[in-house]
Amino acid sequence: MILKIAFRNIFRQKRRSILTALAMIVGFSLSSFTIGLSDGAYSNIINMFTRNRLGHIQVHSTGYLDKPTIYNTISDYESIGETIQSNANVEAWTPRVYAGGLGSVNEKSMAIKVVGIDVVRENQATNFDKKVVEGKTLTETASHEAIIGIGLAKRLSATVGNKIAFFSQAADGSIANDEYTIIGTIESGDDATDRTTCYLHIDDAQDLFVLQGRVHEIVVIVSNMNSIAKTVSALENSFNDRDIDVSPWQVFAKSFYIAMQTDRKGDAISRFIIMFIVAIGVLNTVLMSVLERTREYGVLKAVGTKPSQIFGLVVSEVTIIALVSVCVGAIIGTVINYLFSVYGITYPTEITFGGMKMKTLYGAVTTASLVIPTITVMLSAILVSLFPAIKAARIIPAKAMRIH
Amino acid sequence: MEQTQDKRVIVTEDVTKVYEADGIPVNALNGVDLTINKGEFTALVGPSGSGKSTFLNIISGLDTPTDGKVFLSGKFLSELSSKELSDFRRDNIGFVFQAYNLLPVLTVEENVEYIMLLAGVPKSERQKRVTSMLNSVGLEGVEDRLPTQLSGGQQQRVAIARAMVSEPDIILADEPTANVDSKTGSDLLEMMSRLNAETGMTFIFSTHDPMVMESAHRLITLRDGKVETDEKK
Numbered sequence: 001m002i003l004k005i006a007f008r009n010i011f012r013q014k015r016r017s018i019l020t021a022l023a024m025i026v027g028f029s030l031s032s033f034t035i036g037l038s039d040g041a042y043s044n045i046i047n048m049f050t051r052n053r054l055g056h057i058q059v060h061s062t063g064y065l066d067k068p069t070i071y072n073t074i075s076d077y078e079s080i081g082e083t084i085q086s087n088a089n090v091e092a093w094t095p096r097v098y099a100g101g102l103g104s105v106n107e108k109s110m111a112i113k114v115v116g117i118d119v120v121r122e123n124q125a126t127n128f129d130k131k132v133v134e135g136k137t138l139t140e141t142a143s144h145e146a147i148i149g150i151g152l153a154k155r156l157s158a159t160v161g162n163k164i165a166f167f168s169q170a171a172d173g174s175i176a177n178d179e180y181t182i183i184g185t186i187e188s189g190d191d192a193t194d195r196t197t198c199y200l201h202i203d204d205a206q207d208l209f210v211l212q213g214r215v216h217e218i219v220v221i222v223s224n225m226n227s228i229a230k231t232v233s234a235l236e237n238s239f240n241d242r243d244i245d246v247s248p249w250q251v252f253a254k255s256f257y258i259a260m261q262t263d264r265k266g267d268a269i270s271r272f273i274i275m276f277i278v279a280i281g282v283l284n285t286v287l288m289s290v291l292e293r294t295r296e297y298g299v300l301k302a303v304g305t306k307p308s309q310i311f312g313l314v315v316s317e318v319t320i321i322a323l324v325s326v327c328v329g330a331i332i333g334t335v336i337n338y339l340f341s342v343y344g345i346t347y348p349t350e351i352t353f354g355g356m357k358m359k360t361l362y363g364a365v366t367t368a369s370l371v372i373p374t375i376t377v378m379l380s381a382i383l384v385s386l387f388p389a390i391k392a393a394r395i396i397p398a399k400a401m402r403i404h
Numbered sequence: 405m406e407q408t409q410d411k412r413v414i415v416t417e418d419v420t421k422v423y424e425a426d427g428i429p430v431n432a433l434n435g436v437d438l439t440i441n442k443g444e445f446t447a448l449v450g451p452s453g454s455g456k457s458t459f460l461n462i463i464s465g466l467d468t469p470t471d472g473k474v475f476l477s478g479k480f481l482s483e484l485s486s487k488e489l490s491d492f493r494r495d496n497i498g499f500v501f502q503a504y505n506l507l508p509v510l511t512v513e514e515n516v517e518y519i520m521l522l523a524g525v526p527k528s529e530r531q532k533r534v535t536s537m538l539n540s541v542g543l544e545g546v547e548d549r550l551p552t553q554l555s556g557g558q559q560q561r562v563a564i565a566r567a568m569v570s571e572p573d574i575i576l577a578d579e580p581t582a583n584v585d586s587k588t589g590s591d592l593l594e595m596m597s598r599l600n601a602e603t604g605m606t607f608i609f610s611t612h613d614p615m616v617m618e619s620a621h622r623l624i625t626l627r628d629g630k631v632e633t634d635e636k637k
Contacts (some may be wrong), residue, residue, distance in 0.1 A: 001514075001521045008509035299505040302466055303495020303566070304522050306487050398467035401505065 001311050006316035013289060020285045021325045024377050027278030028329025029336060031271050031373040032249050035361070036337030037345075038267045040364030042260055046225070048189050048358070049256060050249045051125050056228050057235070059084070064216060065252055070099050073214035074244065082222055082340030083238050087229040094121035095215040097205040101168025101176065103198060105158040112152060113197045114166065116205020116215075125221045128186075128199075135160035142203035146180035151195030153185045158286040160184060164198060177239075178208050189358075196298050210272075226268030275376050283384040286318055290388040298394045298400025307393035314389035315382060322381035326371040326374050333373065337365045411574050412475075413606050414440040414463050419472035421458050421629070432458040433469070434629035440608060440622075442573070445600045447620035448610045455629040460576050463499030463608075464497050465489045477573050491592035494522050498567025498605075502579035504559040506551040508567070512538070513547040516565045523570060537565040541595060564592065568599060574606045581613045593619050 010017045050056050058065075059080065064072045074080060077095045084093045097116030102109055119138045122128040129137040138145055146164050148156070158164065162182045170176040180200060188194055206212050222231050228248050235246045250257040291296070297310055340363030350359045421433040433455045440446055448456045461467035463474055465481045474481045477496050484492055496540035499505075506515050513534055520530045538544060541561040551559050552625040560580060567575050577596070596621055600607050609616050617623055 001518060004514075005509055007505065012509055295505075296507065299501075299507065301490060301501055302464075302493065302505075304490050306490045308487070308521075309522075369635055396467065398461040401466075401501070 002313050003316055005355050006313055006320060008322055009289075009293075009313075009317055016285055016289060017321055020282055021321050021328070023278050023281040024322055024325035024381060025287075025329045025332065027275055028326060028373045028377050029332045030274050031376060032333025032369045033327065034267060034271055034274070035337050035372055036333070036363040036365060036369040037340060037361065038264065039366045039368060040337075040341055040344075040362045043225075043263070043364055044358065044362055045248070046260070049253065050225075051221060053188055053190060053193070054132070054249060054253055055125065056222045056225060056249055057220035058247050058249075059218040059220065059233055059235070059239075060216065060245050060247070062245050065245060065247060068098065068216070070169070070209060070211075070216075071334065073171070073211060073216055074218065075214050077213075077215045077218060080239070080244070081218060084235060087231055087234055087238075089222045089224065089231040089234075090220055091223040092121065092125035094118055094125040094219050094223045095202065096122075096156040096217045096219060097202055097207045097209065097211055097214075098216045099168060099176075099205070101166045103152075103156065104165045104167075105162050105182070108156045108158075110155060111196070112166075114168075114205060114208070115197055116199060116202040116209075116211075118202045121136050125219060131186050131188055132184045133187045135182070137184060137197065138201050141193055142201040142207075144178070144180050144185045144204060145201065147184045147199040148182055149194030150185045150187050151191060152198065153182075153346075155195060158182055166198075166208065168209070170208070171214075172210040174210060176208050176210070177206075180204070210335075254298045271372070272377070275380050278377075279380040279384045282318070282381060283387070286314070286388045287391075288393050289317075290314060293392075294395060294400045297395045298397040301395060302397040302401065310395070311389045311393040314392050315385045318381050318385035319378075322378050325381075326377055329373065329377065330370055333369060334365055337363045338370055339363075341365060411441050412439050413442050414438065414472075414608075415475040416459075416463065417473040417475075419459075419462060419463060419474060419615055421455070421467070421468045421524070429442050431629050433462065436626075436629070438624065438631060438634075440606060442606055443600070444605045444622055445597065445607045445620055446609070446622040447617050448608065448624050448626060449612070449617055450626035450632070454626040457578055458548065458629075459626065460578055460608065460610050464499070464576050465493055469514055481552060486621070494519055496573045498570070498572040498575040500560070500563050500567050500575060500577035500580045500603070502582045504551070504556070504563045504583070506559055506562055508551055511548050511550055512543060512554070512562050514591045515562055516569050519566065519570045534565075537569045540568075540599065542566045555588075557584045557592065560584055560588075560592055560607075561595070564596060564599075568603070568605065571603070571606065574608065577609045577611075578609065579611055579613075580609065581611070583614060589613060590615055617622055 061072045061074050079097065081093050084090055095118050099114045101112060101114060103112035117128065119140050132147060133150060148158060160182055163179050164182055165179045166176065168176040222228055230249050232246050237294055239246065300310055307399045344360040344362040416438045419433055423430045423432055425618050436459060448459060450456055462469050463476060479492060508552045510518060516537055517530050518535045520533065538547060541564055543558065543561050543565065546554065546558065579594060584592065593615055596607060611617065621637050623635045624631060
């Protein structure tokens with residue numbers, strides 16, 4: 001009967017109930033939208049950062065991540081690669097050689113980072129060829145060609161067709177010195193990388209630095225980002241008896257990961273502010289409703305309704321409105337997030353996050369975009385109904401019934 | 405009060421009630437000693453502000469006395485918690501208010517049924533009692549209407565049915581005829597008088613209505629919070 005009264009009270013004060021529900025629906029939808037947009041943006045950024053560049057997992061010789069040197073290499077990377085590929089979660093893997101040196105184009109010289117890549121595997125793993133913005137990509141066989149970042153091309157005033165000369169120290173202590181033809185420029189999405197990096201065919205890089213058959217890093221791409229931890233653990237078990245480290249992106253891109261987590265905390269604060277404003281609105285309408293019905297609560301108590309039942313009545317009314325609002329909000333939130341996941345928000349100019357550039361921010365329909373607003377709306381609705389409910393339950397019948 | 409003295413349903417001993425009105429103490433009741441026996445049809449009369457409604461509120465546990473003791477059906481009300489008082493009122497007291505005070509969102513049938521629901525009376529028994537009670541007060545055919553769809557007289561009949569349906573020891577009626585025309589008032593009074601005779605329930609009215617005073621078997625006059633006269637007819 002208490003539930004029946006609660007239901008009918010909701011319909012009795014239609015305008016007020018609709019206003020209360022609207023506040024909750026708007027709160028839910030906004031909260032869902034901010035979560036969907038931030039989840040979409042983060043997933044986009046993480047994807048750009050990992051899938052298109054660094055990989056989801058990296059494999060190094062022990063200690064390389066802490067102290068990268070040209071000497072600390074993985075020797076039989078092909079057999080390690082086969083082991084990696086045998087894991088069902090792995091979509092692709094690609095080996096890389098890293099070294100630093102002096103790069104010169106015409107009269108300009110500067111410190112550069114040389115990355116030797118397996119062109120076929122790199123294209124499969126990180127879509128390397130799709131990032132070439134001018135000229136062409138590296139050929140599948142070593143041809144003394146180089147691709148340089150667009151920032152580096154600017155700094156060296158280099159154009160496609162120029163020669164780039166390297167001076168460095170090889171792994172055997174000899175002087176590494178050779179010249180390559182620039183056949184293209186690349187835009188990786190990370191300005192810092194593009195300002196310093198030059199890509200060579202892995203065979204050319206191994207010849208230059210005397211690293212035959214050796215690499216510094218194996219980049220692994222998994223088919224589902226949720227399986228990263230599981231894959232890392234499986235690969236660690238596979239390489240148990242070797243001096244090899246397997247690291248997820250959260251480890252080798254720690255500062256980026258921390259920046260993302262910090263940014264997410266900022267989102268949580270904005271969601272809290274949204275829900276706080278909604279909660280104040282709901283509290284106001286519920287308090288008004290209790291105040292208007294003081295006499296009725298007095299009668300209910302006079303005829304034998306227990307204080308706990310009156311408390312339950314007020315909380316039930318708010319909970320029913322919150323449940324309906326959550327359902328409507330979930331539909332609206334999902335539709336909005338779906339539309340933004342398809343069309344996104346395009347900015348007039350590129351924005352940069354963690355060094356990653358993007359022009360369009362896409363949303364996402366995620367479990368969190370439904371679960372978090374549901375919990376927040378329900379909890380805040382129940383919380384704000386507690387005070388009016390206690391007030392109603394404590395009413396002194398004689399005093400309440402004197403109110404007209 | 406001893407449980408064995410079960411003829412006495414209400415006993416008040418030196419009951420005092422002091423209200424604060426804008427910081428000034430107002431004595432609404434000033435040492436009221438009264439005993440009301442089972443089955444009495446009693447009218448509390450007196451000018452406005454004499455303490456009639458306050459007395460009804462205090463003997464029903466809707467309000468607490470500043471001083472003194474109230475025993476109702478053998479229970480010392482001050483010893484009961486808020487929850488126990490709710491249960492006690494539900495099982496022992498029926499209320500008829502001047503403004504009817506029906507629950508506006510419940511139909512006539514549901515208003516009458518509500519107290520039995522609180523008491524956990526089985527559904528079949530509830531339906532039987534609701535039908536019988538609505539017949540007794542002459543409200544057949546309006547079971548599914550909301551209070552707002554009824555006349556004042558009809559609403560007061562529903563209130564009487566609600567008060568009596570759980571077969572309480574006492575019916576407390578605060579100015580039950582004040583908001584209805586004299587014909588309806590007379591009908592309601594006749595009905596309550598009949599129900600008193602048929603069921604033996606105790607009826608206590610606070611009233612200004614000469615008709616009620618005439619029908620009452622006992623007339624208690626209050627003035628300035630004190631019992632001025634107490635006549636049995």
